[in-house]
Amino acid sequence: MKTPTPTPVSSPVRVPDRWSWHYQRLQSFRDHLLENRDVQMAEAAEPLEPHSMDLADSATDEFDHDLALGILSQEQDALYEVNAAIRRILDGKYGNCEETGKPIPAARLRAVPWTRYLREVEERLEQEGLVNQTHLGAVSSIQTSGPRALSAMEDPEDEDLLTREVAATESP
Numbered sequence: 438m439k440t441p442t443p444t445p446v447s448s449p450v451r452v453p454d455r456w457s458w459h460y461q462r463l464q465s466f467r468d469h470l471l472e473n474r475d476v477q478m479a480e481a482a483e484p485l486e487p488h489s490m491d492l493a494d495s496a497t498d499e500f501d502h503d504l505a506l507g508i509l510s511q512e513q514d515a516l517y518e519v520n521a522a523i524r525r526i527l528d529g530k531y532g533n534c535e536e537t538g539k540p541i542p543a544a545r546l547r548a549v550p551w552t553r554y555l556r557e558v559e560e561r562l563e564q565e566g567l568v569n570q571t572h573l574g575a576v577s578s579i580q581t582s583g584p585r586a587l588s589a590m591e592d593p594e595d596e597d598l599l600t601r602e603v604a605a606t607e608s609p
């Protein structure tokens with residue numbers, strides 16, 4: 438009779454003691470962003486009343502929808518940076534400037550635990566427009582079904598679609 442092959446047990450994540458405070462802070466912030474994302478997605482997914490009788494109500498609804506989408510976009514960028522910082526901790530690359538390789542001061546890491554660069558380097562990159570670029574995932578929609586789902590929408594570059602949109606805005 439054969440003895441069963443033991444199943445490998447995954448070991449818990451080992452975080453260097455030096456970075457444990459940062460890791461816990463990043464995990465906490467990540468959890469907060471994920472909870473907030475669910476709320477923003479629910480708000481953004483609410484259907485707009487396209488033909489409301491009151492123009493002020495329609496404008497308010499559209500503003501609230503656009504605001505929820507904007508917040509969702511910013512929080513997605515923040516989530517990307519937090520996840521990247523957690524990955525750097527686990528990979529042993531945390532705390533070093535990605536541009537120069539020099540250690541990032543402890544005070545900066547405590548203030549901005551997801552930072553990738555020394556302060557001077559980040560300022561230079563911001564002036565050159567090379568940081569704070571959005572990190573987009575796969576193209577998708579917050580609506581997964583229905584006629585307005587992203588996968589069912591036409592390409593906005595489509596000449597016919599552009600012609601129809603112009604005609605719709607010109608008609609009374």
